[in-house]
Amino acid sequence: MEDNYNEIIDENLNNDGIYRKKKTVSFHTLGCKVNQYESEAVSSIFEKNGYEVVSFEQDSDVYIINTCTVTNLSDRKSRQAIRKAKKTNPNSIVIVMGCYAQTSSEEVLKIPGVDMVIGTKDRSRIIEYVERIESGECRINAVDNIMVSGTFEELKLSTYKERTRAYLKIQEGCSQFCSYCIIPYARGPIRSRKPDDIIEEVKHLAESGFLEIVLTGIHLASFGREIKDTNLLDIIKKTHSIDGIKRIRLGSLEPTTITEEFVDAVGRLPKLCPHFHLSLQSGCDKTLAEMNRKYRTDEYRKSVELLKNNIPDVAITTDLMVGFPGETEEDFLMSRDFAEEIGFSKIHVFKYSPRKGTPAAVMKNQIGPEEKERRSEIMLDLSDELEKKYMEGFVGRNMEVLYEQEMQGKEGYIEGLTKNYIRVMAKGDSNLKGKLMETKLYKVNGTLFEGNII
Ligand code: SF4
Incomplete structure (x- = not known):
């Protein structure tokens, strides 16, 4: 325990040997799996640069809202998230990226509290932009013409929160x-x-x-x-x-x-x-x-x-x-x-x-x-x-389930997916997370199957 404590303190020591609190960043992601992947990848960039990732509900130094624009509702939810971030910490840096930022950069930049819009490319340069805002630049519009993009922007994940x-x-x-x-x-x-x-x-x-x-x-x-x-x-x-x-x-x-x-x-x-x-x-x-x-x-x-x-x-x-x-x-x-x-x-x-x-x-x-x-x-x-x-059609069948997480609101149960995307719940604890287990499916319960791990 004590060793861990020293490690944490050391991580926060700067070159000058003075302890400084780690900077924090927090993400709110709307829309599809691609957006989720990109938020994870951008979060890896921040972590590599010494930031701690905290939840969106917490006070944070930087907020990233990764937006979606598939429907009017997505735009509205994106705007709500922007307002919420600035309310939680009025001194924070608020960056809006993703599809809504890309298609309506001027509109998004006008929303009170937005420090920068970045769209759907050049996300790998995000730290450089944060530093520019920290040194006084404001209201940066980094959205570029996406229609002339010829290459795939490599954004790699380097840290993984879940392991299933x-x-x-x-x-x-x-x-x-x-x-x-x-x-x-x-x-x-x-x-x-x-x-x-x-x-x-x-x-x-x-x-x-x-x-x-x-x-x-x-x-x-x-x-x-x-x-x-x-x-x-x-x-x-x-x-x-x-x-x-x-x-x-x-x-x-x-x-x-x-x-x-x-x-x-x-x-x-x-x-x-x-x-x-x-x-x-x-x-x-x-x-x-x-x-x-x-x-x-x-x-x-x-x-x-x-x-x-x-x-x-x-x-x-x-x-x-x-x-x-x-x-x-x-x-x-x-x-x-x-x-x-x-x-x-x-x-x-x-x-x-x-x-x-x-x-x-x-x-x-x-x-x-x-x-x-x-x-x-x-x-x-x-x-x-x-x-x-x-x-x-699967009642009574034995299927392999990849267990992912404990069931919310049902203690002592864990849930996961079969290969053909049937969600299954069975008695079990967190030790089963990330494990493939043969499970007998015995009862359909709404959109879930009840099963017994064999
Ligand atoms: S235009 Fe839109 S709906 Fe059509 S294939 Fe492309 S992403 Fe899908």
């Missing part, structure tokens, strides 16, 4: 320009991470004790398109060959990725989780065309058949949007029926939200909020029904 599942960003940007989506303007064109850099990080993750990695990106299906000699399948195979990694999960894909060759190859990779998130958005071809999506329901159906016929126990999850401009009741019902036919194991339902600067925002026949809400409820009910049906 790691999200690994391997792709940046999107060049699809779906008519409702602001992301191509927030993240710029597609850029893939170099395969050697990916493999180096996966090895590092394996050495650090992670058993599962999730390969993610803004538009993962585009991985490798702009560079020669690699593609998503190739990187999955390389990752698969790394000792220590027991599970590989893929982030959101599009049906166009699911070819016979792809399914045949991944079917031979036992570490690859039989869980595919195939973004559908609409089950009506007319709406898909208006959305500028690059597939139609026929192709989608074929991809799903390929997966279901070749990958045992496969779970297919999706994103579905309701209330896209011009979506009639008939279109909506077509979309609902198609989702039912596919038999998703879960549907993430989104209500269309107009984003300034996108073609859909100025389309005629915008749908009112009440109607969007009604359609969303119907789709959510369908999701619950399909999820229950999928889960019930």
Whole structure:
């Protein structure tokens, strides 16, 4: 105990031998897994530079709000977080990064208390910017034109808080320009991470004790398109060959990725989780065309058949949007029926939200909020029904569960995920965190399975 105490004091001694309190930084992250990965990576940069990372509720010297701009609600939540940070410590440095900062830098910089906006690139220079603010510079706008970005910004994780599942960003940007989506303007064109850099990080993750990695990106299906000699399948195979990694999960894909060759190859990779998130958005071809999506329901159906016929126990999850401009009741019902036919194991339902600067925002026949809400409820009910049906197919089965954390509000229980993304709770304590345990699934309890570790 005493040794540890001395160590802490030594860490805080400056070159001049004078004890100084460590500076603190705190993060609030909105939005997707890519944002979470990037917050972790930026937090590693601060830690390397002597900062202590504290919770967002605490008094901190620097606050980073990593924003999302997918919907109006995301923008609002980002603004709330900015105000909260400045209220907690009026003398703090508040930096806003991420997609909302990238697309609306001037608007964000006008919010009282914001010292800097940095967007979705150049985050590796963040300490330099903090020092500039400390020496008196104010209201820095470091947001650059993302549309001319040609390279993947290497942001590595060097410290890991959890040791079960790691999200690994391997792709940046999107060049699809779906008519409702602001992301191509927030993240710029597609850029893939170099395969050697990916493999180096996966090895590092394996050495650090992670058993599962999730390969993610803004538009993962585009991985490798702009560079020669690699593609998503190739990187999955390389990752698969790394000792220590027991599970590989893929982030959101599009049906166009699911070819016979792809399914045949991944079917031979036992570490690859039989869980595919195939973004559908609409089950009506007319709406898909208006959305500028690059597939139609026929192709989608074929991809799903390929997966279901070749990958045992496969779970297919999706994103579905309701209330896209011009979506009639008939279109909506077509979309609902198609989702039912596919038999998703879960549907993430989104209500269309107009984003300034996108073609859909100025389309005629915008749908009112009440109607969007009604359609969303119907789709959510369908999701619950399909999820229950999928889960019930596993009653009595023994499945391998990677336990992640203690159950909140239920002492003596621990929860984790099967390979096909079923959440399971079982009796157990924190010693099981990060362990793969054979578990008998015996009862569906809402969106959870109750199980017994064997
Ligand atoms: S594929 Fe479409 S929805 Fe997805 S990020 Fe790109 S533009 Fe947005």
